Amino acid sequence: MVVPVAFFALFFAWPVVSIVERGLRVDGVWQFGRFGETLSRPEILDVLWFTLWQALASTGLTLLIALPGAYVFARFDFPGKGLLRAVVTVPFVMPTVMVGTAFLALVGRGGLLDELWGVRLDTTVWAILIAHVFFNYAVVVRTVGGLWAQLDPRQEEAARVLGASRWKAWRTVTLPALAPSVAAAALMVFLFTASSFAVVQILGGSTYSTLETEIYRQTVVRFDLTTAAVLTMVQFVAVGVVLAVHARIVRRRETALRMVAPEETARRPRGVGQWALFVAVLLSVALLIVLPLGVLVERSFATSHGYGLDYYRALRTPDPSGTFLVPLLDTIGNSLRYAVVATLIALVIGGLAAAALTRRAGRLVRGFDALLMLPLGVSAVTVGFGFLITLDEPPFDLRASWILVPLAQALVGVPFVVRTMLPVLRAVDERLREAAAVLGASPWRAWREVDLPLVRRALLIAAGFAFAVSLGEFGATVFIARPDSPTLPVAVARLLGRPGELNYGQAMALSTILMVVCAVSLLLLERLRTERTSGEF
Amino acid sequence: MSTTPVSIKKAAAAALVAALGVTTLAACGTDDAREAAGKSGAPAPKTVTLVSHDSFNASKEVLAEFTKQTGFTVKVLKSGDAGEAVNKEILTKGSPQGDVFFGVDNTLLSRALDNGIFVPYAAKGLDRIPEAYQLDKEQHRVTPIDSGDICVNYDKKYFADKKLAPPVTFDDLAKPAYRNLLVVENPERSSPGLGFLLGTAAKYGDEGWQDYWKKLKANGVKTVDSWELAYNQEFSGSAGGKQAKGDRPLVVSYASSPPVEVLYGEPQPKVAPTGVSTGTCFRQTEFAGLLNGAKNPEGGKALIDFLISKKFQEDMPLQMFVNPVAKDAALPELFTQHGVVVDTPETMAPEKIAEKRDPWIQQWSSLVLK
Numbered sequence: 082m083v084v085p086v087a088f089f090a091l092f093f094a095w096p097v098v099s100i101v102e103r104g105l106r107v108d109g110v111w112q113f114g115r116f117g118e119t120l121s122r123p124e125i126l127d128v129l130w131f132t133l134w135q136a137l138a139s140t141g142l143t144l145l146i147a148l149p150g151a152y153v154f155a156r157f158d159f160p161g162k163g164l165l166r167a168v169v170t171v172p173f174v175m176p177t178v179m180v181g182t183a184f185l186a187l188v189g190r191g192g193l194l195d196e197l198w199g200v201r202l203d204t205t206v207w208a209i210l211i212a213h214v215f216f217n218y219a220v221v222v223r224t225v226g227g228l229w230a231q232l233d234p235r236q237e238e239a240a241r242v243l244g245a246s247r248w249k250a251w252r253t254v255t256l257p258a259l260a261p262s263v264a265a266a267a268l269m270v271f272l273f274t275a276s277s278f279a280v281v282q283i284l285g286g287s288t289y290s291t292l293e294t295e296i297y298r299q300t301v302v303r304f305d306l307t308t309a310a311v312l313t314m315v316q317f318v319a320v321g322v323v324l325a326v327h328a329r330i331v332r333r334r335e336t337a338l339r340m341v342a343p344e345e346t347a348r349r350p351r352g353v354g355q356w357a358l359f360v361a362v363l364l365s366v367a368l369l370i371v372l373p374l375g376v377l378v379e380r381s382f383a384t385s386h387g388y389g390l391d392y393y394r395a396l397r398t399p400d401p402s403g404t405f406l407v408p409l410l411d412t413i414g415n416s417l418r419y420a421v422v423a424t425l426i427a428l429v430i431g432g433l434a435a436a437a438l439t440r441r442a443g444r445l446v447r448g449f450d451a452l453l454m455l456p457l458g459v460s461a462v463t464v465g466f467g468f469l470i471t472l473d474e475p476p477f478d479l480r481a482s483w484i485l486v487p488l489a490q491a492l493v494g495v496p497f498v499v500r501t502m503l504p505v506l507r508a509v510d511e512r513l514r515e516a517a518a519v520l521g522a523s524p525w526r527a528w529r530e531v532d533l534p535l536v537r538r539a540l541l542i543a544a545g546f547a548f549a550v551s552l553g554e555f556g557a558t559v560f561i562a563r564p565d566s567p568t569l570p571v572a573v574a575r576l577l578g579r580p581g582e583l584n585y586g587q588a589m590a591l592s593t594i595l596m597v598v599c600a601v602s603l604l605l606l607e608r609l610r611t612e613r614t615s616g617e618f
Numbered sequence: 619m620s621t622t623p624v625s626i627k628k629a630a631a632a633a634l635v636a637a638l639g640v641t642t643l644a645a646c647g648t649d650d651a652r653e654a655a656g657k658s659g660a661p662a663p664k665t666v667t668l669v670s671h672d673s674f675n676a677s678k679e680v681l682a683e684f685t686k687q688t689g690f691t692v693k694v695l696k697s698g699d700a701g702e703a704v705n706k707e708i709l710t711k712g713s714p715q716g717d718v719f720f721g722v723d724n725t726l727l728s729r730a731l732d733n734g735i736f737v738p739y740a741a742k743g744l745d746r747i748p749e750a751y752q753l754d755k756e757q758h759r760v761t762p763i764d765s766g767d768i769c770v771n772y773d774k775k776y777f778a779d780k781k782l783a784p785p786v787t788f789d790d791l792a793k794p795a796y797r798n799l800l801v802v803e804n805p806e807r808s809s810p811g812l813g814f815l816l817g818t819a820a821k822y823g824d825e826g827w828q829d830y831w832k833k834l835k836a837n838g839v840k841t842v843d844s845w846e847l848a849y850n851q852e853f854s855g856s857a858g859g860k861q862a863k864g865d866r867p868l869v870v871s872y873a874s875s876p877p878v879e880v881l882y883g884e885p886q887p888k889v890a891p892t893g894v895s896t897g898t899c900f901r902q903t904e905f906a907g908l909l910n911g912a913k914n915p916e917g918g919k920a921l922i923d924f925l926i927s928k929k930f931q932e933d934m935p936l937q938m939f940v941n942p943v944a945k946d947a948a949l950p951e952l953f954t955q956h957g958v959v960v961d962t963p964e965t966m967a968p969e970k971i972a973e974k975r976d977p978w979i980q981q982w983s984s985l986v987l988k
Contacts (some may be wrong), residue, residue, distance in 0.1 A: 121647055301702045382860055391884055473713045480715050577846050580875045581882020582857030
């Protein structure tokens with residue numbers, strides 16, 4: 082408990098509080114009057130309203146489209162399942178600039194929809210909502226699907242044998258068991274979409290702005306730290322409310338679950354209904370995720386003289402201007418190294434926090450639970466600027482240190498670790514631990530024999546998330562990555578920032594490589610999971 | 619929070635770092651650890667840290683030359699886009715991230731100077747830089763390093779196919795012949811967009827620019843948020859724009875964009891596919907300054923001298939696609955062959971930009987976006 086608390090105090094709370102204080106206290110005088118003034122400005126109210134409703138709409142849409150997907154991934158067995166699960170997670174790591182480009186190619190002027198049906202969505206809010214589904218599909222599939230796959234279907238079958246209808250059995254047995262993880266997934270999607278920055282910047286054009294883009298604008302463009310601080314406080318309160326609501330839902334629904342190995346629950350689809358669902362899910366994945374990614378892949382091969390590997394070949398040679406001091410292929414190694422360190426930090430911190438939260442109850446601990454989620458909802462620019470004015474004294478003048486990259490990445494990874502592990506840890510029947518203790522097992526042995534096998538899967542899912550987040554992280558990385566060791570997304574952004582065919586083509590090629598690296602890493606994690614079955618009881 | 623005793627912060631941090639140390643040090647290179655150890659041990663730092671925006675680049679050879687001449691190694695810290703980087707320096711005033719800041723341009727200069735982030739230093743070799751660039755010549759808090767022009771670029775093929783002369787001046791852009799052809803960036807979110815707005819304000823005056831933009835709007839100007847989107851997505855003349863089926867043959871970009879299209883053509887074309895409307899330009903000058911509170915002021919001074927040396931100035935064009943300011947620096951062939959000379963760019967005093975920037979952007983938004 083001490084380590085995660087210290088971690089958050091030092092790398093999150095302190096920087097954020099400092100930067101807010103800087104904005105709200107001018108010449109030693111607190112500017113609380115600015116709250117009313119700022120919050121009564123009509124353009125700020127517009128921003129708040131848009132932030133709220135687009136996040137709710139995005140969350141609803143994502144659940145609507147992704148929950149059937151979670152079911153299919155959890156309960157059906159089909160060839161290529163692992164690969165497909167990795168593919169749906171790829172959007173998560175894609176640099177948003179690239180995704181914006183891909184979406185415009187689909188729904189923008191001259192895009193696929195435009196050519197087929199004359200439909201253009203690039204200046205509408207639909208483009209934002211669909212892109213949010215694209216980015217967050219994996220959150221639902223992985224958090225809900227992960228638990229769903231381990232629920233024992235025999236419980237539901239038992240209910241039906243006892244005379245319950247299919248719907249009633251599902252509602253009374255499966256739904257209560259799933260509810261906490263659905264709520265957790267919905268919450269994460271809500272936090273992501275409410276603090277969505279690049280998607281709104283790119284696809285929303287100049288028409289739409291969210292709280293996050295407004296904080297960025299006030300901080301970076303206008304340098305109005307007071308307004309930014311007021312908005313940050315609003316963001317805090319809003320996130321706090323969401324987290325409080327979530328905590329209530331989860332507490333009410335928490336039950337010990339019977340869990341089995343996912344391999345035992347999955348089977349081939351049977352009957353018209355199941356096949357229809359299966360095909361519908363595959364189709365939605367193809368349209369929403371594979372197609373936009375495919376556009377990027379296609380462009381990475383499209384040279385001015387037909388399809389070819391020219392851009393990939395160019396990645397191995399130094400840039401003609403010498404801008405990138407190393408061949409661009411080296412960026413893959415940089416990205417992987419950062420991501421591994423960030424994942425380890427996130428697993429250590431998140432794992433300790435989750436363990437502490439399972440063992441202890443009480444208001445304070447629950448408050449800490451909520452606190453761990455805050456980084457997901459708080460503006461990156463606030464945290465980044467906060468880092469600058471706090472971590473500036475030796476020996477912790479970390480502002481120029483490489484460690485800041487994985488630290489910042491881990492900050493976003495920890496909530497995933499906690500959220501994916503908590504439902505599973507809490508669902509472990511306490512009697513199993515007690516039984517182990519009665520049979521003479523030490524606490525450590527009990528944990529190893531009871532908790533670990535059950536948690537392994539959640540741990541790997543969590544690691545996958547933390548890894549993916551770190552691999553694709555851009556905001557914090559670009560801020561500190563050294564010029565001689567840029568990460569892959571940073572290199573992509575720099576390439577896109579310059580004219581010329583080679584730059585554009587190399588950006589597409591690097592993005593394609595990023596997709597493949599991410600998919601392969603996730604597949605390896607999946608492999609680890611099945612090496613040893615976890616169905617030991 | 620600022621009242622927390624430093625020792626407590628450090629103790630907490632130490633405990634944490636100790637806890638993390640095992641995992642992190644095992645996973646990453648030992649170079650960093652060695653470097654960190656060296657930093658706290660040595661009293662006279664041998665490195666000089668240059669803080670800049672993301673677009674900063676210099677070739678390895680040139681940086682090695684600096685080390686050879688002075689004994690200092692340059693460490694570069696990229697700090698976000700230009701505005702973000704300047705704001706960060708203001709926030710960390712007195713405890714800066716480095717010794718020298720490079721990349722504050724005339725649109726942000728007043729903000730930086732008014733906040734006192736620089737200390738005066740008259741660089742050696744200043745006499746080789748024309749006075750027109752020296753916007754702080756009384757106090758020498760900043761030294762001009764490079765300049766570049768923000769101009770409308772055109773798609774040569776489009777205008778050749780249509781047998782239409784490409785536009786040359788601001789006035790031309792509002793003519794019916796160029797209806798629905800121009801894409802610009804939102805000046806609030808993009809520095810070329812801001813440069814273009816300031817160019818029109820310099821050209822038509824504090825009152826007149828609004829009428830000009832009304833005409834542009836009536837003539838079908840399109841606005842997007844970033845240079846990347848405008849250039850790679852909407853502009854028909856760039857490689858990305860062609861793939862994305864961009865349909866705007868006019869875009870706000872830089873006078874140096876055509877040579878870059880040649881450099882990164884695959885294969886390199888004989889002539890640039892794009893051209894520059896030379897009567898639509900706004901001149902940007904970038905400055906460097908010695909940071910207030912620099913840990914290595916001696917190295918910083920040497921670095922500023924080096925930034926205006928012939929060696930560095932001649933390296934810049936192909937690294938950052940800007941023009942040198944030193945009179946004795948020659949342009950690379952790529953620039954002399956494919957670039958254009960902008961004789962009479964629009965300019966504006968930094969104080970005026972500081973004063974008018976926000977209200978103008980606001981007026982622009984309600985005029986063009988609404």
